[in-house]
Amino acid sequence: SAKAAGSNQWAFFKQQMTERAAVRLRTEASLHDALKNNEFVLYFQPKFDLKTNKVVSCEALIRWQQDGRLISPMSFIPVAEETGIIVPIGRWVIEQSCKVLRDWQRKYNYVIPIAVNVASQQFADASLVPDIKQLALRYQIRPEQLEIEITETSLMNDIEQAIAKLEQLKSAGFRIAVDDFGTGYSSLSYLRHLPITTMKIDRCFVTDLPHDSAIASTILMLGQQLNLEIVAEGIENEEQLSWLNDHNCPIGQGFFFSQPLPLDEFETKYLAGQTAEIVTL
Ligand code: C2E
Ligand code: MG
Ligand code: MG
Ligand code: MG
Numbered sequence: 567s568a569k570a571a572g573s574n575q576w577a578f579f580k581q582q583m584t585e586r587a588a589v590r591l592r593t594e595a596s597l598h599d600a601l602k603n604n605e606f607v608l609y610f611q612p613k614f615d616l617k618t619n620k621v622v623s624c625e626a627l628i629r630w631q632q633d634g635r636l637i638s639p640m641s642f643i644p645v646a647e648e649t650g651i652i653v654p655i656g657r658w659v660i661e662q663s664c665k666v667l668r669d670w671q672r673k674y675n676y677v678i679p680i681a682v683n684v685a686s687q688q689f690a691d692a693s694l695v696p697d698i699k700q701l702a703l704r705y706q707i708r709p710e711q712l713e714i715e716i717t718e719t720s721l722m723n724d725i726e727q728a729i730a731k732l733e734q735l736k737s738a739g740f741r742i743a744v745d746d747f748g749t750g751y752s753s754l755s756y757l758r759h760l761p762i763t764t765m766k767i768d769r770c771f772v773t774d775l776p777h778d779s780a781i782a783s784t785i786l787m788l789g790q791q792l793n794l795e796i797v798a799e800g801i802e803n804e805e806q807l808s809w810l811n812d813h814n815c816p817i818g819q820g821f822f823f824s825q826p827l828p829l830d831e832f833e834t835k836y837l838a839g840q841t842a843e844i845v846t847l
Pocket of ligand 2: 625683715745
């Protein structure tokens with residue numbers, strides 16, 4: 567009967583929900599363990615000045631080392647966000663990045679800024695700003711060496727709150743980038759009031775270059791008007807790069823230059839004897 571079928575469906579639905587909740591709990595528990603057991607690792611991807619081909623900064627990207635395998639952030643960051651454990655994971659990322667900055671100062675007497683990704687929930691957390699300030703103090707890093715990458719969506723969740731927080735970070739000297747720009751729902755009127763330093767053109771608009779350049783040109787123009795630094799993400803080939811160069815995009819990042827690298831490899835390539843390391847393409 568229809569009634570029996572309906573109740574069967576309900577039972578099925580309930581069972582699915584329970585399974586999903588169980589998977590989530592298991593993943594949450596293992597993310598806790600991963601943090602405790604030091605199973606996370608940061609990779610670093612360089613960002614290049616497109617005019618000089620010099621490395622001017624980098625982005626820290628998290629991976630999960632599990633039994634010799636590297637797990638992509640795409641497969642655990644969403645769960646970490648759903649369960650809230652993104653807050654301590656994100657704090658670990660910031661602390662680790664501060665340590666790396668301190669070590670670069672000591673080892674190379676040469677430091678390039680590190681950008682860290684901050685998730686929505688982490689951005690909304692009251693401890694974010696005091697944590698960042700405290701960590702910068704503890705590791706004695708200059709605030710302009712740390713850049714916070716936030717997506718448009720995180721900013722638009724609670725715009726007033728976001729502006730207040732960014733104001734605190736920016737006045738303390740930290741750099742702030744809007745990540746994946748163009749894919750969220752920024753209100754252009756608010757964009758003017760956001761105390762940000764950088765906009766990152768999302769990879770999907772770079773992929774379309776040079777054939778479909780409407781969005782990339784618009785973002786570049788917007789950046790120039792608002793006096794913001796623009797970074798193009800996901801540059802994979804020469805054609806994309808030369809379009810960006812021709813249109814005065816100042817900074818770029820992508821597999822064409824380099825994949826994200828383990829710390830030691832990144833240091834060897836881009837920090838050790840950096841004066842001799844000017845990359846020519
Ligand atoms: P994102 O912040 O937009 O980072 C850029 C992603 O694009 C990275 O993927 C990077 O490896 C990849 N990428 C860079 N250049 C290219 C390219 O030329 N072609 C292609 N196809 N991909 C390119 P990854 O490392 O897998 O990270 C994915 C996303 O996971 C990040 O996107 C970010 O949203 C999130 N994520 C990574 N690390 C963290 C973290 O520490 N905290 C938080 N909250 N999120 C993170
Ligand atoms: Mg990012
Ligand atoms: Mg991005
Ligand atoms: Mg992204």
